[in-house]
Structures are given as structure tokens and as C-alpha cells.
Amino acid sequence: MHLIELKVSRIVNEVKKLFDVDIILLRSRETLAYLFSELYNPPPEDVSISNVLINTKSSYATAYISLLDYHRATETYSDTHLIDFVPVFSHSLTLQSGVKVLSSDEMKREIENAISSAKAFATDFAAFCEQRLCSNIKPIIEVLRRRKVDAELELIRRAIDTTEKVLVNSLMFISPGISERALSGKLIEMAMALGAEGIAFSPIVAIGKNTAKPHHIVQSTVFNGCEPILIDFGVRVRGYVSDVTRMILPKRLCSEYVDVEGDALLISEVIDSVIVNMKPNTTVSAIDSVARDKLKERGLDAYFIHGLGHGIGVDVHEPPRISSNSRHTLLPGDTITVEPGLYFFNKYGVRIEEDVYVDENGGKLLTTSPRILYL
Template sequence: MIKRVKRLRQLMQEKGIGYLLITKPENRLYLSGFTGSTGVLVIGPETADLLTDFRYIEQARQQCPDFNIVRVEQQSVFGVTSDVIRNYKGEKLFFEADHLTVKEFNELKEKLGEISLAPCQGLVEQLRMIKDDQEIELIRQAMAIGDQAFEHILKYIKPGVSEWELTLELEYFMRKQGASGPAFDTIMASGPRSALPHGVTSERILQPGDLLTMDYGCVFQGYHSDMTRTMVLGQPDQKQLEIYNIVLEAQLAGIAAVKEGVKASEVDQAARQIITDRGYGEYFGHGTGHGVGLNIHEEPRLASKSDTVLKAGMVVTIEPGIYLPGWGGVRIEDSVLVTQNGCEILTSSPKHQLLKL
């Protein structure tokens, strides 16, 4: 963890930031290893403090040996934060502008008094885009659980079963494999509901001939997995085969475009062009992918206006889709690790033809 703090300090120095308050739970975990639910970090040029209450003091000491553990007692965490900054003779404190609430900001400003307060954004997230070996291994394990869950759930998919039943079985299985929970609200969308890109699970009963889109993942030791597969209950018709094969071609084109040095927008364009050329461009209205890690959606975004240049160590999804209102939809998604010469696909469940159940 101390290596991550050192890299953050380098960024802080480049941007003229002396002291930075970390309130985002995922950033706190990334920098300190602390898994408790309450606490903030104060990072300085040579100091690293973790402020938490009585419930987590011993846990913090065990998980964060490189941090000075400060106990929060009667006063609020922001009152203790101000004491820490004054002790270090800091004149300005930067905070994560996209996380602190207005109420918290006002309280912090009041507690700091003469010490000025300034916003910053995306500093830790910039570091988190490139995963280290430890993170990649945890992500691999999360993805493996997702693949195991796919193989498991196939036995339960049949007409007469509800989307809810499938989701419960899927999530229960992932927990039994070591996941702490689902990565997000599982999308189990059947029949016409598969035209909803974020059609979270409903009580709908699966029918013969339905398309079924499953978009799901799990959390393993803080890290997320993400995968989507679309299948059909019975023999597919020509329209279902057509749409599926277009999306598959687009997804494979997106994967082929991924490598270090390529712009995220170029990956989006590679997948999007296939769908547009086939006449379905207006039915693909979301980005081609996103980063995955301590959050299910994080930087970089693989979208048409993203100028982010991919670097080795980034983990991103490739997930084009076509969604036809009243008919249904198809999405195919894999998570991949960016490498110098291409990418490594981290999800291995079958996709190369429309799966018939």
C-alpha cells in the first residue's frame, strides 16, 4: 500500500497539493487496505493518517501498518481532521469534490476555521486505472467466479422459471464460491424486456423462444467482475440469429482494437461501426465499455468522446449491444486486461454462437 501512497504524493506534488482528505471508501481501501465502513484518510507530503472510531481501531492497526491511526471520539471526524492539519501546520486542505456532500463541506469548512479548503477530483482514480499484480489477481478470481456461475445457471434456465428465481440462484452460487455479493443489481432480462439495456430482474416468467440477457458480476475481496451473455430458449429464428451475429462481430472487433497506446474512443468506434454499417446504429445508444476494479464502473470509459489512451494494466469491458423496442435485444460483454500488444480476455464463458437452451 505504501507504494500507492508514494505515487499519490508524486501527483499531489505535481499539482501543488500539500494535504489531501480522502473520503471515498474505494479510494480509502486502495490506499490503506482498510476494509471498515467508517473512516477517512489525510495524506500529506510525509504523513499518512487514518481517522476512525473505536469500533475499528484494532482492525485499522492490523490492516494499515504504514498509517498513523487516529481515534475519533466525541467530536466529528471533520473536527479531528482539522486537529490533524493544525498539528502539521497545514494551511490548505484539498478534498474529493465528487464525494463530499454540501452538509459535510460546510461542517468541514467550519471546523477548519482559518485553514482554507480546496476541491480536487480524480487524483486517486488516475492511479487506480492501472492495476498492479495484486489487483489483477483478485480481478481474475472475481471473473472466474462469474464464469463458474454461468456454467451453473445454465441448468436452471427453462420455460416456466422466473427471472427472479434465476437471479437468486446465480447470486447464491457466487456467494458460495467466495464472493461477498453481486457487483451490481443483476440484469436478468427475458423476451421483450431484453431490449432494456439495464433491465434489472423482474418477476417475468420465461417463455419458449425468448431471448435472455444476463449481465452480472460479483465482488471478491473488494474487486468486481462483469460479464454479459445472451441466449435463446429453444430454436432461434432468423432475426435472433442476425442480431446476435452482428453484436458478436462488433464485440470481437472491439476486443481486437484494444491494446496499449490506442484511444478509448477508437475501441468504441471499432465496435460501433460494425453495428452502424448493418443499419442498427440508432439501437446501440451506450458506450462500448468501462473500467472495472474497486468500482463496477470506473475510468477509463470506452465511448465516442473519450480521449483516454489505453495503457497496459487497465481492465475494461467490451459490451456492444442492439436493443429493438417491443422485440428484444442482444448484448455480449467480456472484461479484458490491456496489454502492450493487445489484451487478455478475463471472462471465458461461451459466446461464439447463440446458445440454445
């Protein structure tokens, strides 16, 4: 079964457990990006499908897609027979192949007719349910998106594997004189050569004092041979992403950075403590507290200035958000990052980020490379 057919089937089955509807209308960006992950490119391109109608009896789906991406979609999903792609443009026309292209107004009328003729319908777009009687299924899809199936997990594993190869191989290119910007370019080049379809986000490459900035943007800062380097990197494979952070340390650190290795080892211990406590139905705020309490023992909790992690999937930041004020609980199938850090402004920072899968028994590491890479 094609991954998209599996996703449609999961949505239909879960909706039918709660609601007696014969039509499902999907139109939120999050849902469409999840459903058509192979087509999805984060902004500025985003997802090119605007609406999807699903017949709950047959699980047959009609997807209304921008004419610009119509042929890409039909090629990508040529082996599935449960989805009909309808191209949409500003005005109606007919392609040389005979395929009719709907105008935006024609699409709206077609969707309205389908909804009007249904005895009941459900949608992930809450505004629709303010105007007419329908069932809001956005919470259902949010849970489905979190609970990764094996096929999704395999794509995330592939993305992680590529990312870790890039991080380990980056040591070959790091020598005195290389800049953050040049190293960032090398990471992207290696990732694409290894089969990545794109990067998950702009790489964070921070040298020396720049490691104290959690969301540092690469600059022309040059590595002189004795500074710590923080790399936060991820790639995209068939729409699914990885997100991994490693500390790279030279064998001899400059005098102002002699404490970096000890702090990095402490962060690694924090990660281990967190993973041991990751069980289904545990509140994520409790997981966040495990990390902060461990750092508090050393009087360092005030230097951990962001949440502990987040979900990953077709987007690099998905629910659940792992923080002290989050109300989420861990679910079997969650794939999340665990990324504690310490940041000493204008001095240095350390962060290590692992990707973790939560099954019925607890957290399982997906990342396998050394957390500290030595030059």
C-alpha cells in the same frame, strides 16, 4: 507488501515527482474507496473512512475511521505497520482497550494542526485548495486508479472467474417455469457459495422482450422454454469487481426470436474488432467508432443506444468511459468492459460484455467463457 501499502507508496512516489510536500490529505470518496478497497461497500454503506493524512517522508498514514468499523479495519490490516487507524465518534471517549476515540471536532483540529505545521501539503479535495495554498493531486490519483497493478488485476481475475462459473452453472437451473427473480436469486446464491464477498450490482436477468431494456430490473416474468435470456452479472472479491454479460439461448427459439442468435454472433464479431484496435494512447471515442462502424455496415448502428464500455475496479463504473464523446485515451493498466448491444424495443435485445485488460501491446481478454450459452 500489503496491497494498501503498495497503493500508499504509489501515491507518495507520484506526488513527490511533481510537488515538494510533506503532508498529503486524502478525503474524496473515490480515493478512499480505492485505497481501502477491502473495507469498501458501495452505498448505502459506502466507505467508513473520512480522512487520511500521509507523511511523505515515511509513507506513514493516519486514517480517521468511524468507530463502527474501527475493529474491522484493524483486523483487516493487522499485517501492515504503516497505517494507524484513529476511531471517530460524535463525542470523545475511551474504549475498554484504552484506545482513545476522537470526537468529530477533535479530528478536525488534529487535521488542521497537521496541515498548519506542514511546509506544504497536497490533497485530492479541490475545495481545500480554494481556501489555502496547496496542490490538487486528484488527477494523479485518477490515473493511478486506472493503471491497475498485478495484485489488483489478480483480484479482478478472481472476480471474473467466479462470475463466469456462476453464468455457466446457471444453465442447470434454467427450465420452463423459472422467473427472472428466482434466477437472480440463484445467481447470487451460487456466487456466495463460490467465495464471492458480495455482488457488484443488482443482477440483470431479462427474459424475452425484456432483453430490449438495457437496464431491466428483474420481474416475475417466467421463462417458457423458447425465449432468449440476457444475464448481466458481477461479483466482488476483496473490494474488486467483475462485470460480465452473456446471452442464453434455448436450442429452439420462439418464432419471434429466430433472429436473436444471428444478432448475438454479430455482436461477438464487433467485440473481436474492437479488441484488435485497443492500443495504449488510442482515444476511446475511436474505439467506440469501431463498434458503431461495424454495425453500420449492416444498417444496425441506430439500435446501439449506449456507450461501448467503462472501466472496472473497486467500482463497477470507473474511468475511462468508452463512448463517442469521451476525451479519455487508453492507458496501460486500464481494465475495461466491452459491451456492444442491439435493442429492438418491444421485440428483443442482445448484449455481450467482455472484461479486457490493456497492456503495452493492446487489449487482452480476461473473460474466457462462451459468449453465447446454449440450453
